[in-house]
Amino acid sequence: MGQRANLVIVHQDGYDLYYNHWCANTLPRELFWGPQHAISFVEAQSKIDETDWLDDIWAEGGVVIDAEKKLLLFFGGEEELWSIPYRRIFLRLMQKVWGDWELLWANEGIVDIAGYVGVSREVVLTRQDDDLAEISLAPPEEKDLVDTIVTITFDDEKTLIFPLYGGIEGFLLHGPKLLQSCNRSFGYKEFHIGDWTKDFPSSGVHLDFNNKQMDIWHADTFSNIIQRMKELWPDWEILEHNDQYEVQIQKTSGRLHFQDIDPNEILVEITSSLLRAPINPLDTLSSLVKKLQQDGKEVCVSEYALMHGDINLPEKIRQNIIQYAISALEIDGN
DSSP: OOOOEEEEEEETTEEEEEEESSOGGGHHHHHTTOHHHHHHHHHTSEEEOTTOOOOTTTOOEEEEEETTTTEEEEEOOSHHHHOHHHHHHHHHHHHHHHTTOEEEEOTTTHHHHHHHTTOOHHHHOOOOOOOOOOSOOOOOSSGGGOOEEEEEEOTTSOEEEEEESSOHHHHHTTTTHHHHTOOGGGOBSSEEGGGTOSSOOSEEEEEETTTTEEEEEESSOOSSHHHHHHHHSTTOEEEEOTTOTHHHHHHTTTOEEOOOOOHHHHHHHHHHHHTSOOOOHHHHHHHHHHHHHHTTOOOOOOGGGGOOOOOOOOHHHHHHHHHHHHHHHHHHTO
16 A cells, blocks of 8 residues: 655755655646745655665656756656646646746656666666566457557558557567467557547557567556567567657558547646645544554554655645646647
């Protein structure tokens, strides 16, 4: 139980490393309000030794704040982590609050966070080859579960679109056997994702059989994806496009159609999320412990579960900042 995150503040002599057990899923909302609040939030967490990094399994969020270079590098959240359209608009809105700072998304998660301060990727990398999916490219039984798009240009130059569930990683771990076992009858020559689900896909890959080229895009963090795919797909060129899902539209000559995006609708969702009343997870934990103890159960709480610091802005201030950012977006037209 928890939403673990490593948080880093860079200074002239190196960096300070912090830990929070509960903030990964709310981290973008904590950082949104500008450099001063973000630094205060990080410094309110538990400072830990520089050797106590989370790895890429346990780290569900992370941030580096480099005030000298005016750079913020982070990942985490809920919609921010899984929805590319939501994240793009969130970052555009957040940029208006942060001014001339550079805001970057950590596409490799904790690997990017640690790497920024010179920590070797091997320190935070684990081997994650246990997510093998069925080799079948059959669509999910429930259409609205589709969250993954695999497109293949076969050796006869025909391209088919396969709507799937579960993320691209589990399928790609099969290596080229995925192509050899592919049942083309599951593929579509043209596909409108919005006909099946309202949720935007979170990952996709295009495989070009003749050119031996793989083009990957993804919303969630993927650590070491290129290196792992090179091992599993020898002689293939692996291209990672991070959140640039548009590459798959190009690879299918426009026959793959993503949902239409309504920026105003997403802005409403973002505003609602930013104005949500904060909940202290330690209060929730305390209530759970008391209930279990009342039921006669022995409870031992890890010291890490108590590592959480709160810095909350009054709702009125949050409203003013959001309104300023939205107005700035409208004026700039971007």
